[in-house]
Structures are given as C-alpha cells and as structure tokens.
Amino acid sequence: ELASILDVPHVSLDALFWKPNWTKSTLEEFRAKVHQRLTENEKGWVVDGSYDYQLGGLVTERRTDVIWLDPPFLLYFPRLIIRTILRMVGYVDGCAPGCFETPRDVFFSKKDSILYRAIRYHYIVHRREGENLKRWGIQVGGNMRRIGGWGTELELWKLAIVRMMENR
Numbered sequence: 001e002l003a004s005i006l007d008v009p010h011v012s013l014d015a016l017f018w019k020p021n022w023t024k025s026t027l028e029e030f031r032a033k034v035h036q037r038l039t040e041n042e043k044g045w046v047v048d049g050s051y052d053y054q055l056g057g058l059v060t061e062r063r064t065d066v067i068w069l070d071p072p073f074l075l076y077f078p079r080l081i082i083r084t085i086l087r088m089v090g091y092v093d094g095c096a097p098g099c100f101e102t103p104r105d106v107f108f109s110k111k112d113s114i115l116y117r118a119i120r121y122h123y124i125v126h127r128r129e130g131e132n133l134k135r136w137g138i139q140v141g142g143n144m145r146r147i148g149g150w151g152t153e154l155e156l157w158k159l160a161i162v163r164m165m166e167n168r
Helices: 002-006 013-017 027-039 073-088 103-108 114-136 152-166
Strands: 010-012 046-048 066-070 144-148
Touching: 002 010, 002 046, 002 152, 010 013, 010 027, 013 027, 013 046, 066 114, 073 103, 073 114, 103 114, 114 144, 144 152
Parallel strands: 010 046, 066 144
Antiparallel strands: none
16 A cells, blocks of 8 residues: 555565565575566555565665554454455455465465464564664664554554645
8 A cells, every 4th residue: 555655566575585485585595586576666665564584685775764563463464364364365455466375374384374484473573673673773873664543543644644644
C-alpha cells in the first residue's frame, strides 16, 4: 500500500529469497536480485522484510527511512493465522512463487511453521528493534520510526504520507 501511495516499486525480500518449494537462494543470487530491484527505479522503492545478515549493507546503505510496524501481538497473531490459512487453501498468493504451506508445515513443524516462529521470536524481535530505535530513531536524529498500537497510529501516518504526496 505504501509503495502505491509513493508511486514506487514494492520489493518483497521473501519473494526474492525463496525459490519454488521453499528452496533458499544462494547469497550471491539473492544479493544480485535485490541489487537489481533496488537500482531499477531512480525514484526509490519500498522494501519489506529484514534480511540484514544475508544482505549486509545492500539495503541499509540505500534506505532513507525505516518503518517498524509494531502492532500488539494480540492484534497481529490472529491476522497471521487467517492469512496463513487463506494461503494454505490457495485463496491468496504465498510469500513467494511456488512456495506452498501445508497443514503439517503450519501447525506441526517447529522448523517451518510461521505461527510457531511468530510466537517464538515476537519478544526477541521486539527487543532488538527497540534497541535499534534507540540508536536510529527519529527522536535521536535518525531515520527509524516505530508505528505501534491497534491501527490508528498507522492510519494517521499513511494519511500524512498521502497528503505529503498530494502537495508535491
């Protein structure tokens, strides 16, 4: 949605990293695909995903802003369950072409379950991004913004972006 508002490409790192059947791209392949997408449009891009370890500074050195979407766990986890089931039954597209989720993957696998990972890593990611915000947040002159809450803060921020684009 943000890419559409800004009239720039949306770059999904998951779609670039995963090959069909959940096969990982090599680091060289992944970096080449990301570099190509980031240099295709001189107006910029919106990247979703966090592959800092695999990409090094490829994205971080080119970004102008970092938006940390940080809704409460009780808001996003039910939505994640619904989206995952919709992907599993083929009602919506998966995160990458040719990557399909099975009930076994979703509900019974610690290794592959996005639901398990959401539970397992929620507080780890929250703590890490909170530390990043202290270092790079707009409140200390950086370029990172946290948008949390139950949705109002996000809607107000998007409205401000729409108004900014209208005034250009």
